[in-house]
Amino acid sequence: MKKRIISILLIITMCASALVAFGACGENSFPDDSGDVMPDNGLTFELAEGGYAVSRYAGTDKEVIVPGEYKDKPVVAIGVKAFSGCDKVTSISLPSTIRTIGVGAFTNCAGLTSITIGRGVEIVDYGAFNFCSNLKFIYCEAESKPEGWSEEWSRGCSAEIVWGYKG
Numbered sequence: 001m002k003k004r005i006i007s008i009l010l011i012i013t014m015c016a017s018a019l020v021a022f023g024a025c026g027e028n029s030f031p032d033d034s035g036d037v038m039p040d041n042g043l044t045f046e047l048a049e050g051g052y053a054v055s056r057y058a059g060t061d062k063e064v065i066v067p068g069e070y071k072d073k074p075v076v077a078i079g080v081k082a083f084s085g086c087d088k089v090t091s092i093s094l095p096s097t098i099r100t101i102g103v104g105a106f107t108n109c110a111g112l113t114s115i116t117i118g119r120g121v122e123i124v125d126y127g128a129f130n131f132c133s134n135l136k137f138i139y140c141e142a143e144s145k146p147e148g149w150s151e152e153w154s155r156g157c158s159a160e161i162v163w164g165y166k167g
Contacts, residue, residue, distance in 0.1 A: 041064065066094050077101070080125075083109055084106070085109070104125075104127045107127060110132070122148045125153075131157065137162060143164045145161075
């Protein structure tokens with residue numbers, strides 16, 4: 001009986017973890033809606049050190065342009081799993097105000113084919129582009145790889161990185 005209860009609890013825990021990890025784009029996987037939503041483009045923002053961070057994308061646009069400013073403060077980060085599972089998004093453009101791209105920020109964005117990263121990005125965290133199987137190009141305005149770019153930025157992604165991109 002004890003083994004059966006433990007097995008059931010383990011299955012429930014595994015299912016709950018899978019739902020959080022692989023939530024579809026547009027579904028808020030956070031326990032509350034404390035962030036500010038930008039109604040025009042489906043971006044959710046939260047206060048971060050030095051400005052705002054994009055914490056989630058729940059829009060329907062195929063081409064997403066993240067603004068450089070929100071409520072008169074710079075947008076400085078793309079949060080952990082902010083775009084995770086957004087398989088309908090094909091391209092993303094990040095402004096030069098972005099300094100950090102969080103862990104798993106674009107994980108499982110199967111439709112993503114290109115992303116343009118402004119020259120301000122200093123940190124690209126672990127797994128930022130995991131399983132972006134159709135990502136062909138990462139256009140970086142920076143002339144070379146920043147020191148804070150994780151060596152494990154991608155798994156299942158073979159995108160070509162174009163340094164010094166002038167757009």
